[in-house]
Amino acid sequence: MSLLPLPSELPAPVVSAAERRGWLWPALLLVAGLRLWRLPQAALPDYDSVRNWQIIQEVAAGDFAHLFHHGSPAFYLLYAPVTWLSTDYRVLLVLNALLAVAAVGLFADWVARAARLRGPETALLTLLAGSSVFLTFSGRDFTMSSMSLLLLVLLLRTHWQRLQQPTRRHLLRTAAVLALGLSVNYKFLLTVPILAVLELLQADRLAGRGGNWWRVLLVLAAPFVGLGVLAWLVSGVPVYRWPAVFFVIMFPAAANAAGRHGTVQVDFAYYLRYLLDFEAPLLPALAAALVWFSGGLRRRPLPMATYLLVWAALMLAGMSLLIKAPRGLLFGYLPLYALLVLLLTRWARPVALLGLLAAVGYNMWQVQRHIYAYLPTRYPLVAGWLQQHDRPPVATTVGPALLPVVAPLGLRAEVAKTPAELAALHRQGYRYVLLDDYYRVAGVPGFDSLRQLPAVAAWPEPALTSPLLYLEHSEYTGLGYQATLRRQRQAAQDTLQLRLIWLPQ
Numbered sequence: 001m002s003l004l005p006l007p008s009e010l011p012a013p014v015v016s017a018a019e020r021r022g023w024l025w026p027a028l029l030l031v032a033g034l035r036l037w038r039l040p041q042a043a044l045p046d047y048d049s050v051r052n053w054q055i056i057q058e059v060a061a062g063d064f065a066h067l068f069h070h071g072s073p074a075f076y077l078l079y080a081p082v083t084w085l086s087t088d089y090r091v092l093l094v095l096n097a098l099l100a101v102a103a104v105g106l107f108a109d110w111v112a113r114a115a116r117l118r119g120p121e122t123a124l125l126t127l128l129a130g131s132s133v134f135l136t137f138s139g140r141d142f143t144m145s146s147m148s149l150l151l152l153v154l155l156l157r158t159h160w161q162r163l164q165q166p167t168r169r170h171l172l173r174t175a176a177v178l179a180l181g182l183s184v185n186y187k188f189l190l191t192v193p194i195l196a197v198l199e200l201l202q203a204d205r206l207a208g209r210g211g212n213w214w215r216v217l218l219v220l221a222a223p224f225v226g227l228g229v230l231a232w233l234v235s236g237v238p239v240y241r242w243p244a245v246f247f248v249i250m251f252p253a254a255a256n257a258a259g260r261h262g263t264v265q266v267d268f269a270y271y272l273r274y275l276l277d278f279e280a281p282l283l284p285a286l287a288a289a290l291v292w293f294s295g296g297l298r299r300r301p302l303p304m305a306t307y308l309l310v311w312a313a314l315m316l317a318g319m320s321l322l323i324k325a326p327r328g329l330l331f332g333y334l335p336l337y338a339l340l341v342l343l344l345t346r347w348a349r350p351v352a353l354l355g356l357l358a359a360v361g362y363n364m365w366q367v368q369r370h371i372y373a374y375l376p377t378r379y380p381l382v383a384g385w386l387q388q389h390d391r392p393p394v395a396t397t398v399g400p401a402l403l404p405v406v407a408p409l410g411l412r413a414e415v416a417k418t419p420a421e422l423a424a425l426h427r428q429g430y431r432y433v434l435l436d437d438y439y440r441v442a443g444v445p446g447f448d449s450l451r452q453l454p455a456v457a458a459w460p461e462p463a464l465t466s467p468l469l470y471l472e473h474s475e476y477t478g479l480g481y482q483a484t485l486r487r488q489r490q491a492a493q494d495t496l497q498l499r500l501i502w503l504p505q
Contacts, residue, residue, distance in 0.1 A: 020112050023119035028105045031130030035097045035139050040090045041376035043401040049142040050400040056080045064235040068242040073227045074183035075144050089404040092142050100139035100146035104130040107153045111338045114304040121345050124356040129337040131363035133278045134326045137468050148185040152331050163301040166206045175219040183223045194314045258443035260478030270324045270481045281359045285340035305342045308335040325475035374466050378459040379405045385457050392432050395425040397447045399438025419446040437464045437497040443477035453501050461497040
């Protein structure tokens with residue numbers, strides 16, 4: 001039972017849409033500045049970002065062989081036309097960052113309208129959610145996170161409307177957004193149990209009434225059938241490839257290169273430690289929200305705060321059962337920050353606004369420490385050295401961040417994901433290897449012996465010692481929170497992360 005009145009039980013201020021958006025837009029511009037600041041100085045930070053950069057170029061050229069890589073065909077199809085104008089990875093970084101900014105804006109506008117927030121509170125919600133350390137970090141790569149966040153907001157908005165107005169039209173619209181989300185990121189499967197719980201709480205049985213259940217299934221199946229047939233017609237890809245990718249991701253048959261096997265990893269402390277270290281205001285917000293807003297579970301339709309609490313709590317609990325990385329809570333950060341704003345704005349308003357301003361300041365300090373401080377990238381220096389020394393082909397250990405940098409220069413570079421692949425490249429004439437410390441981030445063994453060889457050139461790459469980068473790869477390595485950060489602290493003691501080594505015949 002809630003110990004305090006629900007937001008909907010308090011007198012609601014009358015706030016015009018024009019007033020709210022008059023505060024929202026300047027705040028959103030500040031968020032855009034935060035996300036874009038020094039972004040052209042960054043490299044593509046991880047293997048998935050570089051692989052996505054490669055695949056959208058293949059798709060743009062009419063090759064759909066890898067359309068279902070990572071179960072994300074819509075992501076590649078939507079971005080492929082960009083490569084007709086530019087293949088510069090920095091253009092893609094900026095576009096992807098702006099998608100994430102749009103997600104924050106749509107979310108803040110929706111919550112502000114539904115909760116009847118005043119203009120300053122709307123601006124602070126935008127700034128607070130937009131300055132989230134992880135969302136800022138993930139909004140500066142080229143993975144599916146930004147597009148997924150935008151589609152999550154659309155899913156929240158459409159499903160909320162379905163609960164407020166329980167009609168077939170709104171139900172099928174929710175299913176359509178979910179289908180698009182599944183086409184961009186397989187992790188939208190994680191939203192299905194949460195939607196099921198919310199449907200059970202609603203208790204109107206709309207999804208199972210009047211044949212709606214099979215209509216929902218048809219909507220969800222449509223992208224799988226349509227894109228499966230398209231890939232088969234264009235590139236001969238088996239029509240079952242996309243569902244097969246989903247199955248392999250959820251039930252891997254073999255260990256990956258880091259030795260991690262399986263997807264279940266029960267640890268209820270990982271995300272609590274992460275939130276405490278990087279998103280500190282969210283832990284007390286979640287605890288207080290469980291007391292303040294849980295009483296709304298008895299009301300139909302659910303109040304806004306209770307709806308967001310269900311999303312945040314179930315996402316945190318569910319992801320605590322699976323392999324871990326900060327991106328595991330991607331669908332929970334915005335609801336958590338909104339809960340913090342809704343909590344504080346129910347108290348003395350001047351004090352609440354000061355508290356929210358302090359939280360925004362804390363987030364920006366964390367962004368400086370964990371993102372900006374690791375710039376600029378030194379991969380262009382590696383490319384410059386190669387240009388000045390007869391443009392030799394170079395192998396790179398696990399880390400592919402060099403590839404988008406050297407491609408416009410016409411230089412050859414290949415990734416060796418294992419020592420065996422490096423040996424094969426050596427036999428093909430690759431005499432230079434870039435010992436890229438990304439192999440330490442990904443936990444791939446077998447390359448440490450190269451550290452004993454003399455380097456013809458070496459550079460620091462501070463981003464490869466970032467705690468956030470290491471934690472993002474704990475899903476790949478299977479290591480826990482403390483073990484991952486121990487590896488990161490050990491790697492940070494080294495001053496050089498990029499070593500160019502000559503391998504004689």
